[in-house]
Amino acid sequence: MKLPEINLTDVITLIIQEIAHRSETFAHIDVHRVLVCLASNRSNSRGGTFGKLVPLRFKDGAETVRYRGRLYAMPRLNYGGLEQRYLIYFYHPRFFDLPPLEKLKVVFHELYHISPDFNGDVRRMGKRKSLHGGLRERFDELFEEEVREFYAYIKKTPYMKFLNMNARALNASFEKIGARRMKMPKPVVVS
Numbered sequence: 186m187k188l189p190e191i192n193l194t195d196v197i198t199l200i201i202q203e204i205a206h207r208s209e210t211f212a213h214i215d216v217h218r219v220l221v222c223l224a225s226n227r228s229n230s231r232g233g234t235f236g237k238l239v240p241l242r243f244k245d246g247a248e249t250v251r252y253r254g255r256l257y258a259m260p261r262l263n264y265g266g267l268e269q270r271y272l273i274y275f276y277h278p279r280f281f282d283l284p285p286l287e288k289l290k291v292v293f294h295e296l297y298h299i300s301p302d303f304n305g306d307v308r309r310m311g312k313r314k315s316l317h318g319g320l321r322e323r324f325d326e327l328f329e330e331e332v333r334e335f336y337a338y339i340k341k342t343p344y345m346k347f348l349n350m351n352a353r354a355l356n357a358s359f360e361k362i363g364a365r366r367m368k369m370p371k372p373v374v375v376s
Contacts (some may be wrong), residue, residue, distance in 0.1 A: 190361035194221040196347050197275060197292070200339070204296065207338060208331045211296055213303050218270045220262070223364035226276035235280045235291045238298040239272040239369055242305025249375060257372035259305075270305040274369065278352035285348035286336055293332050294325060 198221045205214040226234065241259045243250040249258045262269040273295050275281075280291060300306045310324065339345055355362060 187360045188358055190363060191347075191355070191359045192363040192365075193277075193281075193355070194223055194275075194365040195363075196344070197221050200344055200348075201273075201292065201296065203339070203342075203344070204292065204335060207335060210328055210331055211293075211299075213301055214296060214299055215270070215303060217265065217267055218303075219299070220264050220269045220272050220367070221365065222272055222274050222367045224274040224276050224366070224369075226279045235276055235283065236295045237274045237276075237369075238295045238307065239274065240298075240300075240305055240307050241270055241272065241370065244306055244309075246300070246302065246304025246306050250372070256375050258375045259372055260370045262370065270303060271299055272367065272370070277364070281350070281352040281355060285345065286332075288348055289336055289339070290325065290332055293328050293335075297324070297328050 198216065198219075201214070201219065201221065202216045205211045205216055224237070241262060242248060243259070249256050251257075262272070275291070280288065283291065298307050300308050339348070350358065
C-alpha cells in the first residue's frame with residue numbers, strides 16, 4: 186500500500202538542517218535562507234551533475250557586480266518572509282538514484298560551497314579555480330570526516346529509509362510526490 190505523499194525538497198531541507206545542527210563546519214548555515222529545489226536531468230550517462238549551488242550574491246556578498254561596463258544584480262528571492270541567500274538544486278532522477286552515502290556526499294559538497302560568512306557568495310578556494318581549488322577530489326576530502334560521522338548518525342534515523350529509496354522506489358512508495366521547482370536565477374542588468 187502506497188503512502189499518501191512526500192515532498193522531496195522538504196525532506197532534503199530537513200536533512201540539511203540536521204547537518205547544520207550537528208556539524209561545526211556547517212553551523213554557519215541558516216537553513217531558512219537556503220532554498221532547496223528540484224531540477225530534471227534525464228540523462229543516464231556516467232558522471233554529470235547531481236546537485237548545484239546557486240549563490241544569490243556576488244563576491245564578498247556584493248549585491249551588484251560590474252562586468253564589461255554593465256552593472257548586474259541577482260534577482261531578490263523571498264521565501265517564507267525571508268530573503269534567500271542560496272538555492273540548491275538536486276537533479277531528478279540522477280541524485281535520487283545514488284546510494285545513500287553518495288547522496289550525502291553530494292549534499293555536503295554543495296553545502297561546502299556556501300561561504301563561511303553566509304553572505305550569498307560562494308566559498309573561495311584560491312585565485313584560480315576558486316570553486317574547488319586545484320582538484321575536486323581534494324575539495325571533497327575537506328569534509329570527508331564530517332560525511333562519515335553524519336552517515337553513522339543518520340543510519341539510525343527515519344531519514345535513512347528516504348535515503349535508501351531511488352527514484353523508482355519513491356514512485357512505488359508514494360501516491361503523490363511533490364517538490365519545489367524554480368527556474369535558476371541569472372544576473373540581470375540594472376540601471
